[in-house]
Amino acid sequence: MRRHIPVLMNEVVAALQPESPRNSRLIDGTVGGGGHSRALLGAGVDAVLAIDRDARAIETAGQALAAYGDSVNFHHGSYIDMQAAARALGWQTVDSILLDLGLSSYQLDDPAxxxxxxxxxxxxxxxxxxxxxxxxxxxxxxxxxxxxxxxxxxxxxxxxxxxxxxxxxxxxxxxxxxxxxxxxxxxxxxxxxxxxxxxxxxxxxxxxxxxxxKELDAVERVIPIAIDLLRPGGRLAVITFHSLEDRLVKQAFKRLATSVVAPPGMASIEERRASIRLVNRKPISPDQAEESANPRSRSAKLRVVERLQAP
CATH class of the missing domain: 1.10.150.170 (Putative methyltransferase TM0872, insert domain)
Structure with a gap:
């Protein structure tokens, strides 16, 4: 069984690396083998809430992140539940959230x-x-x-x-x-x-x-939940692996990054202030070196947004 290689590692760290490591909190909503979380802990993240629906992923990530002790908290469940899991830790807001929506190598390579x-x-x-x-x-x-x-x-x-x-x-x-x-x-x-x-x-x-x-339903539901958990200036990074996911994430981000102002006399239009800004307008893809080293990364796309000040 081949080792799982996290995709777009450097790009994720660059996007989510904390400005100040003091009390910086990350939710890794799809912890998998723990590779992204380990890199971000090494880059200064102070505490991680690691979530996964796959019990084996929780076990694997637990071993990979054991050196960080109490800095990592695990939750076996869907990333849809991230708000409740964060509140259980006393976290009202977090600095960064990562969702890597791809299958891990150990899932693909496990015949069962x-x-x-x-x-x-x-x-x-x-x-x-x-x-x-x-x-x-x-x-x-x-x-x-x-x-x-x-x-x-x-x-x-x-x-x-x-x-x-x-x-x-x-x-x-x-x-x-x-x-x-x-x-x-x-x-x-x-x-x-x-x-x-x-x-x-x-x-x-x-x-x-x-x-x-029910993957697409979960992705659509989690984006506003994640944005609501971010502190102003906090970032959400989402890695997708096929066009349906990427289109859904792109449209959700565009909607939340757009303010709606009702014209005079059009009170029926619901006004809305933008809650995020797009950090990258076009998705970030793996470079040729990464694709050669990890062919499964070829279809990966990374989109990053930043939470604006609350109205």
Whole structure:
């Protein structure tokens, strides 16, 4: 199993490094292996609230950050719960928040998790296997063809979504990652497979993972929660790995960075003051050296915003 390499490490540290390390607080909402948190603690962050839905990530990060002792507090759960977790520590505001929305290498490389078609494994794909909820297998074998097609199109932008869904229904029951990958490959036209450099099941696996974990809903909900937790001048950094996530984050940031003033006589328009400023108007991507060293970083995009003074 390959070691997980945090993406855009230098760029994240540059964006979130505290001006003054005294009592500086970071929420790492997706701590994973703890790489970003370790780097930021080394750069002067005084205390970290490390959150992850994956129990194994909490265990791995605990080992990676053990040297920092009581400076790191762990919370097993969703980043949606960051406000309650912060309040439990007595934190009313924080200096920085990081959300790295990608899968870690140990999740992808663990056959039992069912995230990858490189292994033959049960169709699970849940980030938190202790949490009740549908697995990918439940969706694949329980939904109607039109419902599956909607998931593949909406969350995977899969152009052959209907063909794939019909073939899956025809071949059910489908219980393993290999069976699903083969069903998708059977459905995709040969010409499309020849033109593409990626496995035909890539978008379907992405779509199912997003649906199982309700990822886009969580991202949309957490942004205003995170902004509300930041002190004035505090920063939120979000790393995305596919266009759906990045588009959602971009639109949310743009909305919160824009003031709305009602014209005279238009009282029905709700006025709103901008609560953030965009630190980088265009997303930051890995340079060629990082992409060569860590091919999984290729699709990563980093967006950073800063909390403005409260009105």
């Amino acid at each position: 998790r069912g995230f990858s078609f490189r292994f033959d494994a049960p169709l699970d794909m849940r980030f938190d296997r202790d949490e009740a909820g549908d697995t990918a297998g439940d969706l694949v074998n329980g939904l109607a063809a039109d419902e599956l097609a909607e998931i593949f199109f909406r969350y995977g932008e899969e152009r052959h979504s209907r063909r794939i869904a019909r073939e899956i229904v025809r071949q059910r029951p489908i219980t393993t990652t290999r069976m699903l990958a083969e069903a998708v490959a059977d459905a995709v036209p040969a010409q499309s497979k020849r033109r593409s450099r990626v496995h035909p099941a890539t978008k379907v696996f992405q779509a199912l993972r997003i649906a199982v974990n």
